[in-house]
Amino acid sequence: MPAADTRPQSLVAYAGVSVRRGDNRVLANVTLAVPAGAFVALTGASGAGKTTLLRLANRLVAADAGTVRFAGQDVAAVDPVWLRRQIGYAIQGIGLFPHWTVAENIAAVPWLLGWDSARRAARVRTLLDLVELPQGFADRYPRQLSGGQASRVGLARALAAEPRLLLLDEPFGALDPETRASLADRLGVLHRDQQLTVLLVTHDLADALTRAERVVVLDAGRVVADGTPSQLVASAHPAVQALIASPIDQARRLAALVA
Amino acid sequence: MTEHWQRAIAMLPDRLAAHLGVSAAALALAIVVAAPLVLLMVGRPRLRGGVLAVAAVIQTVPALALLALFYPLLLAVGQLTQRLAGFGVPALGLLPSLLALALYALLPLLRGGADGLASVPPETLDAADGMGMTRRQRLLQVELPLAAPIVMGGLRVAAVWTIGAATLATTVGQKSLGDLIFAGLQIEDWALVMTGCLASAALAIITDMALWRAETGLGERRWGKALLGLAMLVALVAGVVGWYTATRPPAAAGRPIVVGAKSFAEQYILAELIADRLRAQGLSVTIRSGLGSAVAFRALAAGDIDVYVDYSGTLWDNALDRQTPAPRAVMLATLRRELPRRHGVRVAASLGFENAYALAMPRAEAERLGIVSLADLAVRAPNLRLATDTEFQSRAEWAALQAGYGLRFRRMTAYTPTLMVRALTGGDADVITAFSSDGRIAADDLQLLTDPRGALPAYDALLLVGPRRPDLAQRLAGLDGRIKVEAMREANWQVDRDRDKRTPGQAAAWLAKRIN
Structure with missing residues (x-):
């Protein structure tokens, strides 16, 4: 970090970022700061640009205009390989390597970073506990795992090299509600205990409102709402209203049933 | 009939070793060409489409034609390099076989490679990129291992095709199991045909099985199985080479004399007859049979073979490029004068019969x-x-x-x-x-029917000697005018007929007695 930079640090900072794909404008002039230690949910209708916004942070997508900074550094100016090894990344498809064991999958980034095998093995043991998987799973292959177990391994892999920032793209999207709640709880604990900064993409606004400390709503490539869950519920923006109507209605019906 | 099988088996080790050699070399060459192309095709759908289309077009050319096409091509290249750099390029034998077979193996290798790499799930690639793998690490650690089964499938197809198509290399003068098949088909010697086909099929099947074991072993990370596949390949090569070395006649000093033959009974018989005569004079001799008609003369002029029999009418057209026939005596005199001047080839004898x-x-x-x-x-x-x-x-x-x-x-x-x-x-x-x-x-x-007006061109059987061994002309001069057409017909019939069939060697021995 440059010594001259004395501004309060945002871990991730988007400034006037635009991304085009062909003639399509995926993101238009987005400015957003994510402070260290925050848990921010990115939500919006499908095609709103939330995944693109996420992937800008580890330069899987390059900005056509504007700058993206990670820990104060312009991501366009650093080696993307180095950048990505500093940042945890987990996606809905999980993308475990089918020819690697669970232990090898979890220790992938530490291996890339050149950790010795003893240190990697110790880290794998810690992470299996952290994501609540039995130690015996270390030698299994991904094909021997259930969807929930695979998601846990994917989360453990993202956390392996002790990143300060975790990028999650619908990481629990395909799971049953119970497993999903349990993993989301786990994530909340990790965020609190390890001061982990989390950027979570989800299309499920109820999820975003109940899990995150701050929710950013995107619509057609623009940020249309940005605030705490309670601020958001009060928002009058039509796009936010549209997103929020259905979960609130669902909650009312459930509340009526319980009462 | 056992004589036929014995002859077939005796021809086998030499041809099997050559067949395996040319197939392996062609496959290796194809892999060396295909590998970088496959890597270039990743993420470039237009290049991929173009390359695969070209490979598919090559595949539609019959293998036999592909082999034959390389002959004039290499001839032209050879003339060019001769003029520009002072060295020639062999247009016959190993080089055209290698190039044609390698081209033929390209499509399955490219297909397997491209399809294999395209089969890697996008989320796996996203995960690899997202965790900070370099391109090289992603390729070596993720894409290639996951593509391996399909890539290996392509390799297996390529190997089986190459081994099968290598039988056709015989027609451009490359020793292969095709020697047995082509000779056998021409003289309807089924022992030869069967031996050639079975040996080629066995090579292909064993190779396929070995590669399959290696492939599944790698895929399942069962190293024992993968090693077994590798061991099968090594055993196959060792077995063929071992058999070849054990049965190879003791090496004579220098290269043996090579007697050429085109692919019909008369040519086989005359080649055996010539070989017997030279052996009787204490020389070491091998026979290179099954040569294409146009190929044989070039092979002689180039020194790939040293002696063979061709016919005046054929040479008039092929070697002297004359379109209109000339009277028999003019043709003979012109050939005797022009062949040494233009090609360094001597007419050692006119055998005494025509095949017109x-x-x-x-x-x-x-x-x-x-x-x-x-x-x-x-x-x-x-x-x-x-x-x-x-x-x-x-x-x-x-x-x-x-x-x-x-x-x-x-x-x-x-x-x-x-x-x-x-x-x-x-x-x-x-x-x-x-x-x-x-x-x-x-x-x-x-x-x-006789030809009183001399309308039909003459096809006198002429014994031709190449530039490498001019001394053979003297050694074989005794054959001049000694083979009557009736004797040649009878010898041909002994080999061509269905019952009481003789081998070309037996017919040659019979013919030799009629000469002396």
Whole structure:
């Protein structure tokens, strides 16, 4: 970090970022700061640009205009390989390597970073506990795992090299509600205990409102709402209203049933 | 019949080793070419489409034609390098075989490679990128291992195709299991055909099985199984090489003399006869048989073979590029003068018989109609039916017959050689085209019609000696004028007939006794 930079640090900072794909404008002039230690949910209708916004942070997508900074550094100016090894990344498809064991999958980034095998093995043991998987799973292959177990391994892999920032793209999207709640709880604990900064993409606004400390709503490539869950519920923006109507209605019906 | 099998088995180790060698080399060359292309094709759909389309077009060319096409191409390249850099390029044997077979193996390798890499799930690639793998790490650690089963599938197809197509390398003068198959088909020696086919099939199957084991072993990370596959390949190569070394005749000083032969019985017999004569003079000799007609003369001029028999009419066209035939004596004198000057090839002997195009009729029928010569035939022809081989009607000989005798038949039908004779005996034809030294002439009691106007070009059998061993001319001079056409017909018949079939070696020994 440059010594001259004395501004309060945002871990991730988007400034006037635009991304085009062909003639399509995926993101238009987005400015957003994510402070260290925050848990921010990115939500919006499908095609709103939330995944693109996420992937800008580890330069899987390059900005056509504007700058993206990670820990104060312009991501366009650093080696993307180095950048990505500093940042945890987990996606809905999980993308475990089918020819690697669970232990090898979890220790992938530490291996890339050149950790010795003893240190990697110790880290794998810690992470299996952290994501609540039995130690015996270390030698299994991904094909021997259930969807929930695979998601846990994917989360453990993202956390392996002790990143300060975790990028999650619908990481629990395909799971049953119970497993999903349990993993989301786990994530909340990790965020609190390890001061982990989390950027979570989800299309499920109820999820975003109940899990995150701050929710950013995107619509057609623009940020249309940005605030705490309670601020958001009060928002009058039509796009936010549209997103929020259905979960609130669902909650009312459930509340009526319980009462 | 056991004699035939013994001969076939005796030919096997040498041809098997050569076959394995040329197949492996061609496959290796194809892999070296395909690998970078596959890597370039990743993420470039237009390049991928173009490359695969070109490979597919190559695949549609029959392997036989592909091999034959390389011959004139390499000849031209050789002339160019000779002029520019002072060295030639061999147009025969290993090089054209290697290039054609490698081209043929490209499509399955490219397909397997491209499909294999395309089969890696996008989320796996996203995860690899997202965790900070370099391109190289992603390729080596993720894409190649996951693509391996499909890539290996392509490799297996390529290996099996290459081993199968390598039998065709015989036609451009590369030793292979095709030697047995082509020779066997020509003289209808099924022991040779079967041995060649079975050996080639066995090679292909064992290779396929070994590669399959290696592939599944790698895929399942069962190293024992993968090693077993590798061990099978090593054992195959070691076995073939071992058999070859064990049966190889003791190496003589220097390169043995190579006697060439085209792919029909007369050529095989004469090659054996020449080889026997040279061996009797204490020389080490091998026979390179099954050469294509156009290939043989170039092989002699280039020193790939040292001696073989060709026919004056063929040489007139192939070696001297003369379009219009000349009288027999002029042709012979010109060949004796021009072949040494233009190609460094000497006419060592004129054997004494012709293998010329002629028209033939059943003797009884010819006598009944009073036909002795082509002039007699011309009178009767409008009421007669002619059966020809498949190429006669497009050859200069037919044009010459029409011009010289005004021949017009009631009907003309083209047949394969065996069916042509059957058409005659079955009453579907009255006159057939024939070769004057064909064994069937005596056997079927056919009469060759004489050519009083000399319309048909001469096809005198000439013994040609190449530039590498000019001394052979002296050593074989004793054959000059010594083989009568009747003796050659009988020897050909011994090999061509279905019953009591002899090997070319046996027929050559019989013929040798008729000479001395």
